[in-house]
Amino acid sequence: MTTFVLLPGAGSAPWYWHRVTPLLHERGHETVTPALPYADDTAGLREYADTVVGAMAGLDAPVLVAHSMSAFTAPLVCRRVPVAHLVLLAPMIPAPGETPGEWWDNTGQARAQRELAVRQGRDPDAAFDVTELFLHDVDPALARQALDLGEREQSATPFAEPWPLDAWPAVPTRVLLGTDDRIFPADFLRRLTRDRLGLTPEEIPGGHTAMLSHPHTLVETLLTPTPAS
Structure with missing residues (x-):
């Protein structure tokens, strides 16, 4: 039996994992889904980590x-x-001293997102659309729930905080990318994973929120160790 601690992305909530947790429970595993204080302007990266460490007690x-x-x-x-x-699922992989706000320009994310839109025949200059970028492969009814129930206000505080580590921690790390991710395109995350972690990411179907669109595949991947692990 393994305990999986599942962290939501920016501005989202434990609800985003609600299709994954029962599948892990059915396989005899336990889950912890901390709610990070994303809406709290007094909370930054260290406070987010404090919340997770507290949830992992014992x-x-x-x-x-x-x-x-x-x-x-x-x-x-x-x-x-x-x-x-x-x-790491569809991750913003940080570099030492880099803020989450700097990450986008530093990594070339905007160019990668634009080039993918052009290749797919979508308007690269279209206004930001959460459904189009994050939920395009999610069942429409579930996408409406995500918009109505799963979204939270995201404070700008952590985006100005430099990532405080000088190196990646000595822990076995896996990176999972969604092959149809529209905001972090697959070729972009392949390059970023190689350049920043020296790893080759594992690829699963789906977009940025694969926990909603492909929970079974995600669970099977989580439960299948890589040869290196």
């Missing part, structure tokens, strides 16, 4: 799964408490 080396911006928080947790594995 756990024996769980698997920590971090979605999107939680890749800035999860390594801080790994420096403080034992973690068996770290899994």
